Amino acid sequence: MAGLFSSTVTPTERRRAFRDGLNSGRIQRMPGAFSPLVARAIQEAGFEGVYVSGAVVAADLALPDIGLTTLSEVAHRSSQIARVTDLPVLVDADTGFGEPMSAARTISELEDAGVAGCHLEDQVNPKRCGHLDGKEVVPVELMLRRITAAVNERRDDQFVICARTDAAGVEGIDAAIERAKAYADAGADLIFTEALHTPADFEKFRSAVDVPLLANMTEFGKSDLLSAGQLEELGFNAVIYPVTTLRIAMGQVEEALGEIAATGTQAGWVDRMQHRSRLYELLRYNEYNAFDQQVFTYSADSYQPTFTR
Structure with missing residues (x-):
């Protein structure tokens, strides 16, 4: 971190490091940062990446996680965080802040913000917190259009596009697995499996899907709080702790x-x-x-x- 005002590691280098980490066989641990200073502490603590949670950006603005934040708010906070760390930064981009054309613009804005990647989800817009009941998911065809638009807009081929599926809690794990396969075929580099419950659920997903997988270890949610070591043994490639630092601080x-x-x-x-x-x-x-x-x-x-x- 040689630069005083911005990292000297280029966005492309950090994106490449994220991809290499996902394929390294070692799980990439990514705590959530609610501020740039927390991102710096995450790097000094020895983690592999930083996560920017949409729920945390909303909470920091005293708003619930129901799709009220805007692309400009999320991109601005993401840029501030990416500036101060050499680590790859993964950003929660909700549903892409609209429909397919908005998802494409989201990729452009987040590339400009210097982050390593983002995830788009298959919830109905406006979305709900992934660990609450009452979620709705869009038809597969609409999510495929979101992903395709995002992939087509990407200028740096190292930028990681992650597809999140909330279908396990709505349509069941088998449906979520089929969605994940379709999303990977559409060009998603990483699959975020939201709100699985037990180690057996994670294992079932891993055995069925042949792309890197990300687990969400959020507190007070649907999932058992598995350790990074357990998730690595199950074959998962990355894990996020999205709201942990904010909850501790608050x-x-x-x-x-x-x-x-x-x-x-x-x-x-x-x-x-x-x-x-x-x-x-x-x-x-x-x-x-x-x-x-x-x-x-x-x-x-x-x-x-x-x-x-």
Whole structure:
């Protein structure tokens, strides 16, 4: 991460690294980042990638995950996150923010944002959280048009287009498997199998589908919380933890605010906070100061502004 203001690893290099990781035999672990600073912490912790959750972008705007966020909001947050990390960034692009032509524009915008890939889902637009009941999925033919439009618009052939299917909770696992095969045939590089329940479900999906697979290990959802090692043994290629960092942060924030409201002081929380020195370390304060000292070389006495009449 040599650059102070942006990663020196190009988007294409990160996309290639993501593809290589998916085919490496080692599961790619991708925690969700609700801010650029969290993305930097994810890289420093040694993970293989960063995930940008649509539910988290919405929650950070105090909105529910029901398709209210816009492409520009998601692309902007994704660009901010991709800028600060060398890791591949995978983005939740919901249904493509519309129908096939909108899905094509989504690919263009997210390529420009510098991310490694995105996933499009087969829910009816506007969508619902994938682990809630009452979801609806579109006909296979419509999802194939979304994927085809996305593939045709892609300019960098390293950009990863992932197809998410929510059909397991609506039509059953067998139908979801058939959809996944069709989506792969249409050009999807990666399949996101949403809301499977047990290890047997994951194993059944893996044995039937011959493309890289992504698992969602979100808390309080339909799926058993399997470890990365378990998922790797089952043959899955990537795993996301979409809302984990936000839930941890907000849980601590609410608890601390309650205590401060009750006691009038944050003193009891000081030992549980990230220390200022660690925050400065993540922010790379020393490197910015060194850069500033190199370029800010004039003194007030020697600087003579030029005035024009």
